[in-house]
Amino acid sequence: MLIRRLIISIIILGNLFVAIQPTVSAQQTLGNGSSTNTYVVNESSSLHVTHIGEVSVSNLPRVSHPASGGMFVIPFHPKDPVSYAADKNHTEVVQSTTSFAKITAAPSTSAKITAAPSTFTQASSSPASITAYPQFDGINEGQSSCGCTPPDVQVAAGTSYVVEMVNTEEEIWTKTGTLVSSISLSSFFGTGTDSISDPRILFDSLSGRWFASMLDITTNSVVIAISNTADPTAIWTLYSINFGNCADQPYIGLSDDKFVISGNDFGLGCNSPFQGAEYIVINKSSLLSGSPLTSSDYKFFGPNIGEFAVRPVQNLSSNSTLFMVSDDGTSSTNLYFYKIVGSTPNVSIQKITLQINPINNPLNALQKGTTVPLDTGDNRIEDAVWFKQRLWLTLNDGCTPSGDLQSRACVRLTELNTTTSSVLQDFDIAKPNFYFFYPSLSIDSNSALNVVFANSSANNYPSIMFTAQTLSDPANSVEPLQILKTGTAAVTFLSSQTGGIARYGDYFGSGVDPSNPAHVWMAGEYGSTASLWATHIGNTNAIPVANAGLNQTVTSGSTVTLNGIASSDSDGDPLSYSWTQVAGPAVTLSNPNSSTPSFVAPTVTSSTILTFKLVVSDGIVGSNPSTVSVTVNPPTCGVSLSQTTITYGTVKPGTTPVNATNNPTNLSNTGSTTSTLTVSAGNWTGVGSTVFILVNETAFATSPITSSVIPTHLNLNGNPVTILSNFVGMSTIQTYWQLIPKLFHTTTGTLTQSMTFATSC
Incomplete structure (x- = not known):
């Protein structure tokens, strides 16, 4: 059940209501537009925690999902019904007076995403880095014994199972989507025929246990359940917490040593005016022991009429401090950040006021195929988690997307640094003509934010979307939006009982998979032709990245x-x-x-490019392809001559050197592939010499050489000498080296050369 805006700021003192008093006489300015108060409270003796006992899920009767009986809308309880109705009616007037004739078919999900109030962009134009698998349908209206709407969707994953709770039903699945158990939550929580609502469930990886809660409207209490092991199909221990009022929409959160449950107090079965926000801090180890609690194990705070929808945070990494957040459900720029420190019963709470971009109540959402809009709720915080000094929270916001004509329902995302108590990011996910609402989020082990939320438009049935922000994405951006489940029908269930507006939500769920904490499970509501409402469950999965390596250049015949x-x-x-x-x-x-596969480079007569594609898979989804090119060149053939010492002159190998002249001289070396030639040294000037080398075309090959021979590495006294290559066809099987020196008297030196005769084959 949703309770809307906070307007009243006075403190009401009643039989069970104790005002929170600041322990300091003045606020301490923290900087960054923030302020802080530390609070203490006296506990009312009429508020207590009762140990109920144990329940074995395996012994509970299975729900056969008969057709539900009387159908009804879960009551909606705004704090100030008059102000809330005026606020919503104002947005309805804006909607009805806007020309929708200009709105064309909804943009594709690959279109650029815009947002307000801060600059929000899609992280990149590349394909999304996450997908969802496995995924499967969860509980639907046809399986609900309460016959009520809307579905309050919760999901969590343990080491072996996925658990979904919706209204009064629970289903336990394997992680591949096989249904293991379907039970009634009234049986599970032991509430009998009491009126119950607002289930919550989470898995605590730090303790390896499940935590769940359910509001019992009849008894003004909240029942909490803690599993005795990591197996949700086994035994749980139950406790009943008497709030003294109807604690609407209770939230749960935990740290290393503390468990907190909060609620918005209303009297008379949630049918009287708002009494204030209330929360209780409980010793976590005492709950895990399964024993009855004593007064030293817990401490109540509130109800405080000046607070609303105070949301405990689930810590996903180790920390004894338990955080809470609230925006008071009002249209403002204030975000209230709580730190609960110490051990029960001597815990203290620090409350810090931070400034964020303005938040507003969201416009009710249009949907395809009907004039009945969807109730998008108010702007209270929908979900919040903490991981390694980063706290992310999300809520429904009203914003005007860039390029749009009017306000829409948007998803606000805000990141806090809990060490410095400062705002790091604060932006909306929004898109022209679209409505985004009821977000839930979690942070995976790679510190990536994963978000799931509802979406609809005048051209789209209510569906489920998801996205992420990885550490490599820019601030105030998310990955391309993706559809988890496409709606196939409008949701209009019992709208005639709610002024022509279809109830939706009231919240979605998400949770990290402890077996693979890089994955996040998520669930939400969508429009289905198979039932009046339906839910869908999915598991996020990072798309692997293929890298085919560097381009290569090789020669024919190479491996x-x-x-x-x-x-x-x-x-x-x-x-x-x-x-x-x-x-x-x-x-x-x-x-x-x-x-690392291999191949032999093919024989080619000219430079040729081969291209290869690599796709990798993580067993769930394949990567986008990566390509690599291999350039194959023709082979290099010929004979290498060893380093040759030439003393200037004309000799045959092994003969006595002869003094040189300036005339061209021939040196023949018959039938040899490697020659060491000696020519007597003379007096030469400089090193800028030119040498012509003529080689018989059949000298070093079994078949004629068809292109010129290229000698290399000619030096005089270690200095390079210019080589000009010339080819002269010869008829005899001899090698002729014709040296035409242009060196003159001044320097005595030794001419050394190391040649490779290279040619195409």
């Missing part, structure tokens, strides 16, 4: 090894590899399903 070892998966899932050739002369890859 080439491709290298995909740099491919990655941010979830840490093991990868499989699939290589295929997409261009160039066909070759055979050895082991194309390995990270």
Whole structure:
């Protein structure tokens, strides 16, 4: 049940209501537009916690999902019904007077996302880095024994199972989507025929236990359940917390040593005016022990009429401080940040006021196929989690997307640094013509934010969307939005009982998978033709990234090894590899399903490019392809001559040197492939010499050489000498080296050369 805006700021003292008093005489300015108070409270003796006992899920009767009987709308309880109605009616007037004739078909999900109030962009134009698998349908209206709307959707994952709670039903699934158990929450919480609502569930990886809660409207209490082990199908221990009032929409959160449950107090079965926000801090280890609690194990705070919808935070990494957040459900710029420190019963709470962008109540959402709008709720905080000094929270906001004509329902995301008590990011997810609402979020082990929320438009049925912000994404941006489940029908269930507005929400759920904390499970409501409302469950999964390695240049006949070892998966899932050739002369890859397949470069007569594609998979989804090019050049053939010492003159190998002249001289070396030639030294000037080398075309090959021979590495006294290459066809099988020196008297030196005779084959 939703309780709307906070307007009243006075403190009401009643039989069970104790005002929170500041312990300091003045506020302490913190900077960054924030202020802080430390509060204490006297506990009322009529508020207590009762140990109910244990319940074995395996012994509970299974729900056979008969057709539900009388159908009804879960009551809606704003704090100030008159102010809330005026606020919503104002947005309805804006909606009805805006020309929708200009609105065309909804943009595709790949269109650029815009937002207000802060600059919000899509993280990149590249494909999204996450997907959702496995996914499966959860509880729907046809399976609900209460016959009520809207569905309050909650989901959490443990080491082996996924648990969904919706209104008065619970289903337990394997992580592949096989239904294990379906039970009534009245049986599970032991509430009998009492009126119950607003289930919550989470899995605490730090203790390896499940925590759940349910509002019992009949008894003005909240029942909490703690599993005795990590198995949700086994035994749980139950406690009943007497709030003294109807604690509407209770929230739960925990740290290393504390468990907190909060609620918005209304009297007379949630049918009287708002009494204030109330929360209780309980010793976590005492709950885990399963024993009855004593007064030293817990401490009540409130109810305080000046607070509303105070949301405890789930710590996803180790920390004894338990955080809470609230925006008071009002249209303002204040965000209230709470730190609960100490051990029960001597805990203290520090409350810090931070400034954020203005928040507003969201416009009710249009949907395809009907004039009945969807109730998008108010702007209270919908979800909040903490991981490694970062606290993310989310809520419904009213904003005007960039390029739009009017206000829409938007998803606000705000990140806090809990060490410095400062705001790091604060922006809306919004899109022209679209409505986004009822967000839930979690943070995976890679510190990536994962968000799920509802969406609809005049051209789209109510559906479920999700997105993420990874550490590599810019601030105030998210990955491309993706559809988790596409709606197939409008949701109009019992709208005639609520002034022609269809109740939706009241909240979605999400939770990290402790077996693979890089994955987040999420669930929400969508429009289904199979039932009056339906829910869907999915698991986020990072899309692996293929890396086919660097481009290569090789010679015909070479063995080439491709290298995909740099491919990655941010979830840490093991990868499989699939290589295929997409261009160039066909070759055979050895082991194309390995990270480093190889092949023999084909014979080519000119430079040729071969292209290969790599796709990797984490066993859930394949990557986008990565390609690599291999350039194959013709082979290099010929004979290498060893380093040759030439003393200037004309001799045959091994003969006595002869003094040189300036005339061209021939040196013949018959039938040899490697020659050491000696010519007597003379007096030369400088090193800028030119040497012509003529080589018989059949000298060093079994078939005629068809292109010129290129000698290299000619030096005089260690200095390079310019070489001009010239080819002269000879008819005899001899090698002729014709040296034409242009060196003159001044320097005595030794001319050394190391030549490679290279040619195409």
